[in-house]
Amino acid sequence: MLHDVDDARAQSRRAQRRDRRLIRALRRQDPSAIAQLQERHGAMLLGYLTGVLGDRATAEDVLQVTLTEVWQRGPGYDPARASLLTWVMMIARSRALDQLRRRVPEPHDPETATTLLDRDASGAGTEVDALLDRWQVAALLTQLPTAEAELLRLRFYRGLTQREIAARTGLPLGTVKMRMVQALDRLRTLLDEEAP
Amino acid sequence: MTDDRSPTPDADLSSYLLGELDAGARARFEHRLAEDADLRAQVERLAPVVTRLYELPEQAWEVLPPSSQPSKAGSHAALRSGRRAWLPSLPARRWVAGGLAAVALLVAGAGAGALLERGRDSSVTRGPEVALAPFGRAPAGASANARMVAPNRMRLSVEDLPPSPAGSYYEAWLLDGPGRVVPVAAFSVGPDRRAVVEVPLPAAADRYRFLDISLQHVGAGTAHSGDSLLRGALS
Numbered sequence: 001m002l003h004d005v006d007d008a009r010a011q012s013r014r015a016q017r018r019d020r021r022l023i024r025a026l027r028r029q030d031p032s033a034i035a036q037l038q039e040r041h042g043a044m045l046l047g048y049l050t051g052v053l054g055d056r057a058t059a060e061d062v063l064q065v066t067l068t069e070v071w072q073r074g075p076g077y078d079p080a081r082a083s084l085l086t087w088v089m090m091i092a093r094s095r096a097l098d099q100l101r102r103r104v105p106e107p108h109d110p111e112t113a114t115t116l117l118d119r120d121a122s123g124a125g126t127e128v129d130a131l132l133d134r135w136q137v138a139a140l141l142t143q144l145p146t147a148e149a150e151l152l153r154l155r156f157y158r159g160l161t162q163r164e165i166a167a168r169t170g171l172p173l174g175t176v177k178m179r180m181v182q183a184l185d186r187l188r189t190l191l192d193e194e195a196p
Numbered sequence: 197m198t199d200d201r202s203p204t205p206d207a208d209l210s211s212y213l214l215g216e217l218d219a220g221a222r223a224r225f226e227h228r229l230a231e232d233a234d235l236r237a238q239v240e241r242l243a244p245v246v247t248r249l250y251e252l253p254e255q256a257w258e259v260l261p262p263s264s265q266p267s268k269a270g271s272h273a274a275l276r277s278g279r280r281a282w283l284p285s286l287p288a289r290r291w292v293a294g295g296l297a298a299v300a301l302l303v304a305g306a307g308a309g310a311l312l313e314r315g316r317d318s319s320v321t322r323g324p325e326v327a328l329a330p331f332g333r334a335p336a337g338a339s340a341n342a343r344m345v346a347p348n349r350m351r352l353s354v355e356d357l358p359p360s361p362a363g364s365y366y367e368a369w370l371l372d373g374p375g376r377v378v379p380v381a382a383f384s385v386g387p388d389r390r391a392v393v394e395v396p397l398p399a400a401a402d403r404y405r406f407l408d409i410s411l412q413h414v415g416a417g418t419a420h421s422g423d424s425l426l427r428g429a430l431s
Contacts, residue, residue: 043259051253057403061378068379137248138256156249157257161216180210184242191245 011145019084026074026084034071041085041139042067045092048135052096052128062099066092085139086194093132100128140190148183151176209238213246326407328428340426342407345394352381354391354409357425360384367412368395369420370404370430377420378404382412405430 022040025033045066049059069091077087141149154160154168162180166173211217212225229236328340340354352368360366367382381395409426 044256047253047255047259051255058376061376064378131253134248134252135256138252138259141256152249153257155214156252157254162210162214163216177210180214181242184210184213184245187249188241188245191248 015143023077023079023084026071026077029071029074033074034067037067037070037088040142041088044135044139044142045088047138048089048131049092049096051131051135052093053099058099062092062095066095069095083194085136089132089136089139093128097128136194137187137191140187140194143190144183144186148179148186151179152183152187155180209235209242213239213242326428326430328407328409328426331408331424331427333423334425338426340409340428342428350380350395350397352383352391352393352395352407354383354385354393354426356389357385357391357409359387359389361411363414365412365414366391366425367410367420368393369408369410370397371406371408371427372404376404379420402430 018036018040022033022036024030025036042063046056046059046063049062049066050056053059053062066088070088073091077084081087082090141152144152151165154165155162160168162176163173165171166176169176171179208217208221208225212222217225229239326342328342330336330338335356335358337356338354339356340352342350342352345351354366357366365382365384368380370376370378370380380397381393383391383393385391407428407430408420408424410421411423411425412421
């Protein structure tokens with residue numbers, strides 16, 4: 001168990017170092033910053049934007065615009081006001097809303113246009129924010145130690161019970177349960193840190 | 197199958213939160229919950245997390261980066277050891293990062309000269325060429341051409357554009373009407389009034405109808421300025 005705790009702490013320290021490096025790179029508009037950002041949060045951002053816009057190609061376009069804006073605004077980023085993840089996701093949200101507003105009068109593809117288009121502006125905003133919240137949780141999962149993130153995946157995505165997880169992984173049931181609580185607790189801490 | 201025989205409160209806690217206790221075990225746990233403020237606080241702290249995990253879109257689990265998405269074999273090893281099973285690799289849409297890194301390089305001015313020089317010296321000239329003609333207030337002699345030099349990679353050569361004014365830069369865009377405008381590269385032009393840039397393109401670049409070059413202003417936002425100087429049809 002102590003070994004697990006040490007590993008989790010080491011992973012957490014590595015993640016924090018990566019974030020600090022990324023923030024420094026963004027602040028000085030280092031050319032590598034975008035690649036780092038893409039590697040760290042790109043998949044989540046694309047998932048969120050695809051969910052909001054209902055169209056992967058458009059989401060890719062908006063992702064590119066988002067990353068460009070993040071890079072351009074990097075020198076002004078203030079970690080005291082919001083975490084990097086929150087800041088980046090808020091920019092993605094704004095660009096997604098821009099895209100939705102632009103699209104409302106003339107949806108390109110009624111088959112793939114999301115139901116957001118059928119609502120008024122505030123309704124769409126609410127829906128966009130609900131998705132933002134969910135994808136923020138998803139992004140935070142990437143900050144968990146791998147073993148804990150995988151445990152949550154097996155439970156909440158694969159739908160396995162803790163006993164089934166124990167059988168499948170060969171871990172003692174008690175360890176699975178202990179680690180489940182640790183994972184939930186760590187995720188809660190991350191959520192609290194992200195809260196405005 | 198219930199987990200009510202677990203010896204520690206923490207073990208019962210996870211089973212309770214996940215709804216894995218049978219009725220009897222659940223009643224016993226709730227009795228304890230009523231009497232134990234610390235345990236109650238733990239439930240109150242973690243229950244919303246469980247709810248939010250249940251609400252996650254399936255796609256969110258599917259796009260988790262590899263560091264959190266080990267293979268089946270690796271997955272169990274990671275769980276057993278508590279260590280990372282995979283090293284992270286770049287997601288499929290690597291071009292976005294590559295393209296924007298190039299944008300960053302040019303806007304920052306760092307190493308731009310080297311990149312431009314490398315473009316001039318390269319002898320790769322395959323693929324169809326797109327000619328860009330003056331548009332808006334561009335000087336009459338200004339021109340540009342773009343040529344694919346590799347799959348999803350374009351070389352853009354600009355001639356006779358005014359040197360980038362202080363606080364401004366040029367930006368290349370893919371256009372498909374007012375609703376679809378995507379930046380692909382930013383660059384500066386020196387006193388020789390020329391620039392050569394190699395640009396990674398989006399995978400679906402063929403969906404766009406025009407290649408456009410605009411004059412942009414630092415700090416004025418990331419949207420197209422509306423000040424287009426060169427434009428060519430993509431066919």
